[in-house]
Structure formats: structure tokens, C-alpha cells
Amino acid sequence: xxxxxxxxxxxxxxxxxxxxxxxxxxxxxxxxxxxxxxxxxxxxxxxxxxxxxxxxxxxxxxxxxxxxxxxxxxxxxxxxxxxxxxxxxxxxxxxxxxxxxxxxxxxxxxxxxxxxxxxxxxxxxxxxxxxxxxxxxxxxxxxxxxxxxxxxxxxxxxxxxxxxxxxxxxxxxxxxxxxxxxxxxxxxxxxxxxxxxxxxxxxxxxxxxxxxxxxxxxxxxxxxxxxxxxxxxxxxxxxxxxxxxxxxxxxxxxxxxxxxxxxxxxxxxxxxxxxxxxxxxxxxxxxxxxxxxxxxxxxxxxxxxxxxxxxxxxxxxxxxxxxxxxxxxxxxxxxxxxxxxxxxxxxxxxxxxxxxxxxxxxxxxxxxxxxxxxxxxxxxxxxxxxxxxxxxxxxxxxxxxxxxxxxxxxxxxxxxxxxxxxxxxxxxxxxxxxxxxxxxxxxxxxxxxxxxxxxxxxxxxxxxxxxxxxxxxxxxxxxxxxxxxxxxxxxxxxxxxxxxxxxxxxxxxxxxxxxxxxxxxxxxxxxxxxxxxxxxxxxxxxxxxxxxxxxxxxxxxxxxxxxxxxxxxxxxxxxxxxxxxxxxxxxxxxxxxxxxxxxxxxxxxxxxxxxxxxxxxxxxxxxxxxxxxxxxxxxxxxxxxxxxxxxxxxxxxxxxxxxxxxxxxxxxxxxxxxxxxxxxxxxxxx
Numbered sequence: 001x002x003x004x005x006x007x008x009x010x011x012x013x014x015x016x017x018x019x020x021x022x023x024x025x026x027x028x029x030x031x032x033x034x035x036x037x038x039x040x041x042x043x044x045x046x047x048x049x050x051x052x053x054x055x056x057x058x059x060x061x062x063x064x065x066x067x068x069x070x071x072x073x074x075x076x077x078x079x080x081x082x083x084x085x086x087x088x089x090x091x092x093x094x095x096x097x098x099x100x101x102x103x104x105x106x107x108x109x110x111x112x113x114x115x116x117x118x119x120x121x122x123x124x125x126x127x128x129x130x131x132x133x134x135x136x137x138x139x140x141x142x143x144x145x146x147x148x149x150x151x152x153x154x155x156x157x158x159x160x161x162x163x164x165x166x167x168x169x170x171x172x173x174x175x176x177x178x179x180x181x182x183x184x185x186x187x188x189x190x191x192x193x194x195x196x197x198x199x200x201x202x203x204x205x206x207x208x209x210x211x212x213x214x215x216x217x218x219x220x221x222x223x224x225x226x227x228x229x230x231x232x233x234x235x236x237x238x239x240x241x242x243x244x245x246x247x248x249x250x251x252x253x254x255x256x257x258x259x260x261x262x263x264x265x266x267x268x269x270x271x272x273x274x275x276x277x278x279x280x281x282x283x284x285x286x287x288x289x290x291x292x293x294x295x296x297x298x299x300x301x302x303x304x305x306x307x308x309x310x311x312x313x314x315x316x317x318x319x320x321x322x323x324x325x326x327x328x329x330x331x332x333x334x335x336x337x338x339x340x341x342x343x344x345x346x347x348x349x350x351x352x353x354x355x356x357x358x359x360x361x362x363x364x365x366x367x368x369x370x371x372x373x374x375x376x377x378x379x380x381x382x383x384x385x386x387x388x389x390x391x392x393x394x395x396x397x398x399x400x401x402x403x404x405x406x407x408x409x410x411x412x413x414x415x416x417x418x419x420x421x422x423x424x425x426x427x428x429x430x431x432x433x434x435x436x437x438x439x440x441x442x443x444x445x446x447x448x449x450x451x452x453x454x455x456x457x458x459x460x461x462x463x464x465x466x467x468x469x470x471x472x473x474x475x476x477x478x479x480x481x482x483x484x485x486x487x488x489x490x491x492x493x494x495x496x497x498x499x500x501x502x503x504x505x506x507x508x509x510x511x512x513x514x515x516x517x518x519x520x521x522x523x524x525x526x527x528x529x530x531x532x533x534x535x536x537x538x539x540x541x542x543x544x545x546x547x548x549x550x551x552x553x554x555x556x557x558x559x560x561x562x563x564x565x566x567x568x569x570x571x572x573x574x575x576x577x578x579x580x581x582x583x584x585x586x587x588x589x590x591x592x593x594x595x596x597x598x599x600x601x602x603x604x605x606x607x608x609x610x611x612x613x614x615x616x617x618x619x620x621x622x623x624x625x626x627x628x629x630x631x632x633x634x635x636x637x638x639x640x641x642x643x644x645x646x647x648x649x650x651x652x653x654x655x656x657x658x659x660x661x662x663x664x665x666x667x668x669x670x671x672x673x674x675x676x677x678x679x680x681x682x683x684x685x686x
Contacts, residue, residue: 020590020621020645025311026182031286031382036504037304038384040473098579100601100631104566104613108598110590113644113654116617117681123616125657126176126637127211127224128677129156135227142673143190146197150204151235154211155180156188157676158639160272160282160363161626163213163222164343166230171218171633175230175343176211177280178626178639178678179269185312186648187674199317207266208234208282208350210343219634221680232346236265236318239349240339243409245452246354249462252334255327256320263334263352264320270381271363271485271573271626276374276396277404280341283361284352285381287335290314293323299467304360304382305332333466338364338378340408353408355449356390357468362484366408367493368396370532374407377495379483383502385469386477387416387486389445391534410452413468414445415477418540420512429507429517431545431554439512439556440541443527446475447536481505481514481522485573488533489604491580495527496543498571500587513540516554520592521547521569524584543610544584544602546571548593558610560603565612568600569593577629580604583615585624585638597624599638616681619656619674621645626678636681644674 031037102118115123130140130153137152158178166173183202212228215221225231240263246252253260270285288304292315296305305323315322322328337352338361356364359380366376372395378388392411397403420427420441422434433439447455448471454461456471464471481502488495499514500522507517513525524544530537546569547555549562557565570588577583582602589597598617603609615636618624622643629636644654654674 020642022184022186022645023621023623023642026184026642026645031304036383037302038382038469038473038479040470098577098581098631099634100577100615100629100636102613102615104601104615105617107567107593107595107614108617110594110596111620112596112617113620113656115619115640115656115679116596118615120683121616121681122684123679123681124221125677125679126213126222127154127178128657128675129154129158129205130675131224132226133209133211133224133231133233137226142188145189145201147200147204150201151233153233154178154209155207155233156183156202156205157181157641158209158678159270159625159641160280161628161637161639161678162272162274162280163628163630163637164274164278166212166344172215174213174222176213176222176224176678177208177272177274177341177343178211179208179266179272179282180206181268181270181285181641182206184642184645187644187652188649190649195313196317199313202312203236203314203317206236206268207238208269208339208341210234210341210346219682221635221682230344230346232343234266234341234350236267238265240264240266241349241351242334242337243351243353244355244465245410245449246462246465249466251330251462251466252354254320254330254334266339266350266352267335269339270361273363273365273376275340275366275404276368277401277407278342278344279405280343281364281366281376282339282341283363283378284335284337284339285360285362287332287360290335291321291323291328291332293332299470300332302467302469302473303332303336333358336360338376338408340405342405354462354465355409355411355413357388357413357448357464358466359385359388359468363486364390365485365487367488367490367533369534371534372396373411373534374404375533376408377486377488377497379480379486379497380469381482381484381500383482383504384479385483386472387480387483387497388468388472389414389416389533393451412447412451413449413465414447414536415472415475416443417446417476418443418478418511418513422512427510427512427515429505429510429515431516431519431552433556434512437559438541439515439545440539441512443478443538443540445536445538446472446477448472448475478511478513479509481519484571487574487576489576489580489582491576493529493533495529495533495538496574496582497525497527498574498584499523499525500570500572501592513542515542516545521545521552521555522571524571524574524582543582544568544571544612551593557602557612560608560610560612565610566600566614567593567595568598568612568614570597572623573625573627575627575629577601577631579631583627583629584612585627587623587625590621596620597622599624599627599636619643619654621647621653622656634682637678638681639676639678641676643676647674649673 138149213222319327374392392407426434545556548567572587625639647653
């Protein structure tokens with residue numbers, strides 16, 4: 001029997017505070033320990049603005065005039081600090097009238113192993129890693145997990161979450177979707193388990209889950225239903241159909257799939273989105289870490305593939321993950337897409353949409369423009385990478401699901417370019433507000449594809465879509481500080497982008513959209529499209545520059561007094577409630593402000609515009625994922641990912657969510673080890 005090997009940690013000793021080097025290794029293959037993937041020569045926008053500003057100043061033209069001359073517009077948007085968030089009148093009437101009344105909790109130290117909720121609230125799991133989904137599924141037995149047992153159970157490290165009511169159920173039945181980003185084998189399995197069994201079981205713990213829920217009535221907590229007809233696991237042998245202009249390209253053909261149209265499995269799924277027609281989108285993110293390659297090409301290096309053997313060792317179980325072998329040729333190109341799943345059809349084939357481009361998708365969120373086109377926004381979660389938008393060729397038809405499910409197969413892909421409106425000498429990397437009182441400006445969407453054809457010089461359409469990062473490099477997109485979740489406010493139509501952090505940005509690389517050097521805390525960008533979401537120009541501003549006001553003067557909360565907000569760092573996922581408030585979940589606070597990751601509410605209307613309140617905190621080493629706010633129902637949901645990540649099988653640091661004491665007799669189905677779970681929070685007793 002081969003024992004599970006210990007994992008090398010490239011980020012050990014290089015993370016801040018209590019940030020886990022284990023999380024860095026498992027989530028993104030220690031990306032920050034490597035060189036920056038984006039080595040393109042396209043300018044930071046400050047370089048363009050600085051040169052143009054200096055030249056125009058000599059001619060007596062100010063920065064706003066320079067920008068107008070450069071872009072043919074009227075200059076930057078007026079600075080807005082505080083005041084209105086632009087809510088529609090009906091929503092304004094409900095602003096700050098959410099049913100989720102709570103007193104914000106204090107920050108929870110990063111040594112606490114507990115879910116902390118406001119006074120009067122309670123929490124309980126909806127579903128946990130290992131919970132059996134089907135009538136014939138094996139009961140969870142952590143000492144004897146097998147690929148077959150895991151294939152019938154809820155997967156590991158749940159991330160995106162949505163809960164959709166089953167029509168006609170009167171609020172008593174619903175379907176839950178969640179994806180499973182990655183695994184921590186050192187926590188999941190006994191150290192003496194056969195290594196091949198470990199790998200194959202971990203593979204089965206990746207993927208996606210669809211699970212039916214039930215409850216007694218509106219406002220009551222949910223329970224999952226074992227054996228329900230809609231329950232489904234999407235595994236590494238599940239077939240996915242490739243759609244769009246790159247489907248069938250030689251770049252996507254493999255020895256096992258000479259058609260280039262059918263992919264087995266999905267990897268490293270992070271955030272997601274729910275479409276207006278009721279399907280779920282999931283983003284394939286750090287897929288690079290699963291592949292072995294001895295001499296990566298320039299294209300592969302741009303996507304983070306290295307010559308170091310992947311620690312997960314999947315290439316030793318399936319040769320398609322060994323890119324040095326004929327069986328592995330092009331297999332890496334078949335990951336990094338947006339996946340679409342119909343949770344209401346358990347027999348449907350999930351799809352990977354090439355028209356939306358290939359990169360490290362945090363997720364994708366769709367809105368319907370005034371023109372009727374479906375518009376999908378997506379961030380590329382990498383230091384110095386980009387923000388994208390897709391506009392469908394066809395138009396949305398209310399109630400026609402079959403037609404609407406074709407909307408993401410054809411359309412035009414864009415990447416964002418940002419410009420600021422402040423003198424460049426005031427954007428010095430300190431993060432201190434410029435003299436106009438706001439970080440703001442204008443932007444444009446650079447078109448990469450049109451009507452199934454490439455607009456990028458010297459690149460064919462399949463090259464643009466398979467190597468989208470390189471296409472965006474060529475077209476001069478703005479390098480951002482890890483743009484992750486992108487959400488459209490259902491109340492205003494404005495677009496919000498969570499930029500989690502970027503400690504690799506220097507002062508010389510700072511621009512107004514990314515104004516801090518060594519950006520440990522991140523920020524949130526608000527975009528207002530000029531017209532509707534299908535427009536090609538926008539205005540923007542930073543609504544939140546995160547950090548601890550007590551320790552950092554470069555924080556900003558849309559003009560709200562910084563000494564009256566809870567410290568917040570590393571914004572990752574975003575959501576909205578029925579009153580138009582923005583909710584932010586975090587990933588990385590233990591290493592920046594030494595507090596457990598958490599969920600926050602940000603007021604977006606009235607005199608408290610910009611106020612940040614902490615609603616809850618997750619346990620030690622855990623990340624707050626997939627926030628879902630059903631405030632009209634009195635419920636809040638999050639996925640608690642990688643609790644106790646720094647521990648081991650023999651020495652767990654967390655016992656979430658069952659909190660069984662090691663050495664005691666667990667209740668049936670419980671275990672003395674941490675189990676990533678989707679949890680719900682509500683008023684009242686547990």
C-alpha cells in the first residue's frame with residue numbers, strides 16, 4: 001500500500017498573517033509563488049493617460065479634455081461620493097426595509113472555529129460533503145471512502161450556490177445547485193489509504209451537484225431530499241458538449257475525441273450565475289494545476305501551466321492529463337470555459353460555451369439588455385488579468401426556454417479598457433483619494449469577435465476563443481487586480497466587479513481603476529453602461545476600497561465615515577438583496593486583517609450609502625463562498641469552503657459543522673473531521 005504523500009507548500013513563509021499556504025497550494029497551485037502570467041507589453045492605462053495628459057497640459061488642455069480627445073466622448077463621469085445609488089423608485093421605497101434586521105457582529109479572530117451569526121439568528125447545514133444523494137448511495141464513511149461511494153455523495157469544497165423553487169410547490173420544494181472547486185486530500189483521507197484510491201476518490205469529489213430540497217413552508221429552513229428525482233452528480237466522466245465557434249476546432253480535438261466537441265468532466269469550478277431562463281452557469285477556474293507538461297508552450301504558460309509535476313497526480317490515473325503523451329494533446333484547451341447546466345432536467349447534457357472565451361473564469365452572470373440581447377459578464381481571476389463581456393446574437397424570448405438556451409452559443413466577446421479622470425501624479429500607488437474625491441472615469445469595451453469571426457490581428461476565431469488571454473493582450477485591455485465575481489444589480493442595472501487583491505502591483509503600475517500598490521485588501525468597481533448592457537462605452541467608479549480603517553488610511557466606502565464601518569478585506573463573491581443592498585463575501589481576511597472570512601452587507605441608497613455591516617463569519621481557515629440572500633424569506637445561505645485547511649487527518653483544526661469531539665462516538669453520518677457544507681442562517685432556534 002502506498003501512503004498519501006505530504007504536500008510541498010511553495011507559499012509557506014510567504015503568506016501574510018494567518019493566510020494558509022495550504023489553501024494557496026490547493027486552490028490555485030500557489031500562483032503567487034510563480035511569475036505573473038500576463039507578461040504582455042500592452043500598456044497599463046496610466047502610461048497612456050500620463051503621456052497624453054503631459055502633452056495636453058503643455059497645450060493648455062486639462063485631463064478631462066485630454067480624455068475627451070482620446071475617446072471622442074465628453075470626458076469622465078462626475079465624481080460621486082455618497083448620496084444616491086440610483087435605485088428605481090419602487091426599490092427606493094424598500095431601501096433599508098429588508099426583513100434581515102440585524103445588529104452587525106464584531107470581527108471574529110482568525111483562531112475561532114465556529115460560525116458566528118447576529119444575535120437572534122441561528123444556522124444549520126443544508127448539505128455537507130459526503131451526504132448521500134441517491135437511494136443506493138453509500139453512507140458517508142471517511143475511513144473507507146471510495147470513488148464509487150463519493151460519486152453518489154455531495155462533493156467537496158462547495159462554492160457557488162443557488163436555490164430555485166420548483167414550480168407549483170408553493171415554496172415547499174426547491175432545487176439546490178452547487179459546484180465543487182477542489183479537494184484537500186490530507187484532510188479527507190487517512191494517511192495510510194492507497195494513493196491511487198485517494199486520487200480517484202478526490203476526482204469524484206470534484207464537479208457539480210444538483211439536489212432537491214424540501215421544507216414545511218415559507219420562511220422555514222430547508223432539508224435536502226435523498227433519492228429525489230432531480231438529484232444529480234456531474235463527475236469527471238460526465239459528457240459535456242462544446243458549443244460555439246471554436247467547437248470542432250483542431251485546437252480542441254484529442255485522440256479520444258477527434259470531433260473536438262465532447263469533453264469529459266469539469267474542473268476547479270468556482271463561482272457561477274443563474275440565467276434568466278433558469279439554467280446555471282459555472283466557471284472553470286484554476287484548471288492549469290491538473291495537467292503535467294514538461295515543456296509548456298507560450299500559450300500554456302500564459303494560462304499558468306508549468307513544467308512542475310502536478311501534485312494531485314491525476315496524470316498517473318488518466319493519461320489524458322499528461323500533455324506529454326499523445327492521449328493528452330489539447331486536453332488542457334478543453335477546460336477554462338463557462339459551463340451551463342439545466343438543474344430541472346436530470347437527463348440533459350451540460351455544455352461548455354466557447355463563444356464566452358477561455359480563461360480562468362470566476363463565474364458568469366447574465367442580464368437581459370433593453371435590446372433583448374443576453375449579456376454575460378465574467379472576470380478572469382488572475383493578477384493583472386481582465387474583465388470580459390459577451391453579448392448574444394439572438395434575443396431573449398420570455399417563456400421560451402428552448403430558444404433562450406441557444407443564446408450563449410453565438411455572439412460577440414469584448415474585453416474592458418478603463419481610464420481615469422484624475423491627474424496622474426495623484427494616482428501614486430498610495431490609494432489616497434485624488435483631489436476630485438473619487439476614483440472614477442470612463443471605459444470602453446474592446447471587441448474581440450463579431451458574428452463568429454475574429455477582430456484580433458493574426459488570430460483566427462478559434463485561436464481568439466481558446467487563447468482569449470492572448471487576444472486580450474494584443475488588443476490592449478486594462479490589467480486588473482484579480483477581477484473575480486461580477487454581478488449586475490437587478491435594481492439598477494449597474495455592474496459590480498470584486499477585485500480581490502494583487503500584491504504584485506507596483507506604484508509605477510497603479511492606475512485609477514487599481515490605485516494601490518501591494519494591494520492586499522482589494523476593491524469593488526461599479527460600472528454604468530452608456531445606454532444598456534449591450535453598449536460599448538461605460539462610466540465607472542470604485543465604491544469600496546477595502547481594508548481596516550484603524551490601520552490603513554487608503555480605505556474608501558463611497559464617502560461613508562470609515563471609522564463607522566466594519567473592517568473588510570479581499571472581496572470575492574457579490575450578491576444583492578430585495579432592498580438593493582450589496583452583499584460581499586471574502587476570501588483571505590485571515591492573512592490581511594487577522595479575522596475569519598465573513599459576509600457583509602453594504603447599503604447602496606440614502607444617507608448610509610457605503611455603510612458596511614458584518615452579518616456572519618465562517619470558522620477557522622474557511623472561506624465564505626456563494627452568498628445567496630433570500631431576505632424576503634428571512635434566509636441567508638453561504639458555502640463554507642475548506643474549514644480547518646491547515647490541519648490534517650490526525651490533527652484537525654476545525655470540526656465544522658458537526659463539532660464532534662475527537663475520540664467520542666459520532667452520531668450516525670457525522671465524523672470528527674471538517675466537512676465543507678452549504679449552510680443556512682435564519683431567525684429563531686436551531
